[in-house]
Amino acid sequence: MDTTREWAIRKDRDDPLRRFRERFYIPEGCVYMDGNSLGLASRDAEACILRVLEEWKTLGIHGWLDAKPSWFTFPEHAGKLMAPLIGAKAEEVVLAASTTANMHVLVATFYRPEGTRKKILADELNFPSDLYALSSQIALRGGNTKENLILARSSDGHTLDEDEIIRLMDDSVALVLLPSVLYRSGQLLDMERLTRAAHDRGIPVGFDCSHSVGSVPHRFDAWGTDFAFFCSYKHLNGGPGAPAFLYVNERHFGTAPGLAGWFGFRKERQFDMALEFDPQPTAGAWQLGTPHMMSAAAVEGSLRMFDEAGIDSIRRKSLELTTYFMDLIDETLSRSPYDYSYATPRDEARRGGHVAVEHPREALRICEALKARGVVPDFRPERVIRIAPVALYSTFEDVWRVAQALKEIIDLREYERFGKGRKAVS
């Protein structure tokens, strides 16, 4: 294993994806390692936003049908671009609302508490919004969280054990809802195995893939996953608050959405304004209202780049970047006086696109010191510094620089210059 800067520079020179970096706006003087929280702007996304703006200026209301692609069917159009990234058919995925809103729509559909089968199986490491949403869905059905929300526990505070999750799939469980990649540690769950285990026990299963889509390939159709949802502003670089996506396996087409709205209506008759809901025969049925066109446009531009690069090449480079970073930690940074470690599984099949670096005492202040040096990570309490080198725009030399910064911050005691308070957005 070669961890030198020269090796990194050579890797960058030979990188088959290197042409994409110059299509992104990389903030001046910055080593951007936060693409798992907010991906960077690209010229491609910008061009699509400007196109929609121009359409609005020149077409007015006619943009709904005359824009190219038409705004009216834009969510389905974006779904077609998304499908190859998740191993789905075009009609199984659609751009819609936000992650949390899509989760409500899908859980309202697939959570059917009946008889002694009333529980939802989730986990204690999921993003809190998901757990808030599940609790409220249980309450809406007259249940209570204490009894009906089962959380798979983590034995080390970072990772989940699939065997343990499967053990909890008993006949009191009506729905399994799990993350694909854990937002803190970066562990990638075995979605195929979990889907199979749930189905063997007659339980529908859905995944929140906000932290995996765009960096990890998915095979929802081959796995038979019932449903999934994910945001587009993290690895997908769709911009702050960009509309999200939802996936529904085609065997559920025709199932009535648990929450309905007029954009889920059959397209050809939506403007009949009929009083009775007649859903689209696709995942489009789970949309609620009018697409947010200005921000949806950015997603289109970004998805075209994924299509051009191919998700398998992106995954390959992403793993090389994170492996290199872990090697650098193992080699120097894990020793005294540095004392860094990582909570992310080393096994490639078990990790997503970021590395959760830990420092036992000073993670928060080290994070501030990194930012002062132009490195952009993020911090998750109590002691996780997330580092996400992104295949489309990060370099191996960036990764080397981050490791070097982590080292010098300790050598020079730079973290001591910062306070211990945390900002509202960390």
Ligand SMILES: *Cc1c(COP(=O)(O)O)cnc(C)c1O
């Ligand atoms: C980012 C993220 C969310 C965010 O939900 P929004 O509705 O987009 O605010 C939800 N769940 C997970 C797992 C996430 O990573």
